[in-house]
Amino acid sequence: xxxxxxxxxxxxxxxxxxxxxxxxxxxxxxxxxxxxxxxxxxxxxxxxxxxxxxxxxxxxxxxxxxxxxxxxxxxxxxxxxxxxxxxxxxxxxxxxxxxxxxxxxxxxxxxxxxxxxxxxxxxxxxxxxxxxxxxxxxxxxxxxxxxxxxxxxxxxxxxxxxxxxxxxxxxxxxxxxxxxxxxxxxxxxxxxxxxxxxxxxxxxxxxxxxxxxxxxxxxxxxxxxxxxxxxxxxxxxxxxxxxxxxxxxxxxxxxxxxxxxxxxxxxxxxxxxxxxxxxxxxxxxxxxxxxxxxxxxxxxxxxxxxxxxxxxxxxxxxxxxxxxxxxxxxxxxxxxxxxxxxxxxxxxxxxxxxxx
Numbered sequence: 186x187x188x189x190x191x192x193x194x195x196x197x198x199x200x201x202x203x204x205x206x207x208x209x210x211x212x213x214x215x216x217x218x219x220x221x222x223x224x225x226x227x228x229x230x231x232x233x234x235x236x237x238x239x240x241x242x243x244x245x246x247x248x249x250x251x252x253x254x255x256x257x258x259x260x261x262x263x264x265x266x267x268x269x270x271x272x273x274x275x276x277x278x279x280x281x282x283x284x285x286x287x288x289x290x291x292x293x294x295x296x297x298x299x300x301x302x303x304x305x306x307x308x309x310x311x312x313x314x315x316x317x318x319x320x321x322x323x324x325x326x327x328x329x330x331x332x333x334x335x336x337x338x339x340x341x342x343x344x345x346x347x348x349x350x351x352x353x354x355x356x357x358x359x360x361x362x363x364x365x366x367x368x369x370x371x372x373x374x375x376x377x378x379x380x381x382x383x384x385x386x387x388x389x390x391x392x393x394x395x396x397x398x399x400x401x402x403x404x405x406x407x408x409x410x411x412x413x414x415x416x417x418x419x420x421x422x423x424x425x426x427x428x429x430x431x432x433x434x435x436x437x438x439x440x441x442x443x444x445x446x447x448x449x450x451x452x453x454x455x456x457x458x459x460x461x462x463x464x465x466x467x468x469x470x471x472x473x474x475x476x477x478x479x480x481x482x483x484x485x486x487x488x489x490x491x492x493x494x495x496x497x498x499x500x501x502x503x504x505x506x507x508x509x510x511x512x513x514x515x516x517x518x519x520x521x522x523x524x525x526x527x528x529x530x531x532x533x534x535x536x537x538x539x540x541x
Contacts, residue, residue: 189284190233197223197230229283236276243269285535290391290466291357295350296333296459297389301343302365304383309342311368311493312385314516316346319359321518328352333452334440347440347456349392356391361504361527363389364488370495380496384489392455393462400458406430407450412441429453436460491523505530 200223203209209216246269250262299315301308323330329351336344350359367384375381409424426441427449438457440449492501493512500515500523501508507526509515515523 186281186284190229190280193226194230194233197226200226229280232276232279232283236273236280239269239273239276243273281536282532285532290360292353293356294352294392295355295359295389296347296392296456297350297359297362297387298345298347299343300345300386302384302386304368304381306338306340306342307368307372307381308383308385309338309344310340310372311366311383312343312346313337313341314368315366315385315387316343316348318516318518318520319348319350319362322520323350323352323355323518325518326352326355326358328355332442333456334442349455356389357528358524359389360391361389361524361531362387362490364490367489367492368495369492390459390463393458398458398461398465400431400461404432406432409446425449427453429457431457431461434461434464436464502527 200219203219204216204223209219243266246262246265250259250266253259253262297319299312299319301312304311320330331349331351332346333349334345334347336346338344365384365386367382369380369382371378372381406429408428408430410426410428411424412426425444425446426439427446428437428439429450430437436457438453438460440453440456442452443449490502490504492499492503493516494501495512498510498512499508500512502523505526507523509522511519511522
């Protein structure tokens with residue numbers, strides 16, 4: 186660990202020299218590349234330097250303690266040793282986390298999909314509740330949420346919706362939301378007061394850049410058709426809706442949210458690109474499938490991850506056996522108490538695997 190930190194600090198100092206060189210400053214591509222690398226390791230280097238400083242101060246205090254005669258000074262040094270020891274251990278844990286392999290998608294924007302599952306109209310209403318929940322969460326985090334494709338029901342539910350969440354770290358916050366979300370409540374249409382169980386599936390994809398997924402235009406079939414549902418006079422009169430099929434994989438992406446066919450095509454391509462990125466990533470990670478199963482979740486939409494129980498005002502995340510009795514706050518987008526423990530759990534798993 187310490188050898189790795191020494192190497193990172195050495196590289197950091199090399200980058201500082203490069204970034205102050207007139208030759209590099211005049212080359213935009215290199216300047217951007219080195220600046221990004223410098224920024225990426227900056228926090229690790231600062232923490233490492235603080236760790237060394239604290240360790241040195243602790244060593245000095247421990248050396249002074251046996252030689253000190255003044256009782257008041259002895260008590261001061263004991264307290265100093267205690268506080269410095271605590272801070273040293275804290276910094277060591279922070280450094281271990283900073284050295285963990287990062288998910289390459291963590292800083293990316295997100296494409297999310299919500300689909301109503303078992304439960305008919307009630308499942309569609311729950312899917313709409315989930316969309317509102319993520320919309321409010323995005324607002325709290327300062328992320329931008331944009332609907333890409335939406336299929337609503339007549340009573341205000343959602344059969345299926347695809348949307349983008351844009352903002353630094355969006356994927357790192359939302360990646361554990363993939364899976365089956367289950368709801369237990371009395372539907373508004375239920376006269377006898379019986380509790381029904383319904384479900385919706387959520388998929389979270391890191392949005393891929395064009396340079397990350399090479400798509401041959403000849404591999405695409407693009408179909409246009411009239412949009413359906415709410416949308417004004419242009420609905421069912423102009424072929425603005427777009428369906429793109431990637432022929433080699435059979436992956437399909439639709440968009441009908443915009444009145445412009447061109448805009449719908451652009452949005453459909455964003456979704457298709459991200460779905461292909463996810464497929465290729467899963468293929469690359471296939472050999473690690475068994476170890477991934479032991480982690481927070483594989484991201485498989487067939488995996489039940491969370492239950493929202495209205496009669497008990499309860500939300501339970503089944504992956505880490507976490508239960509919160511604050512359902513209303515969660516549905517208002519206050520997800521940090523669910524998401525942060527998942528991130529911590531994942532980090533602890535990674536740390537245990539590194540130390541094995």
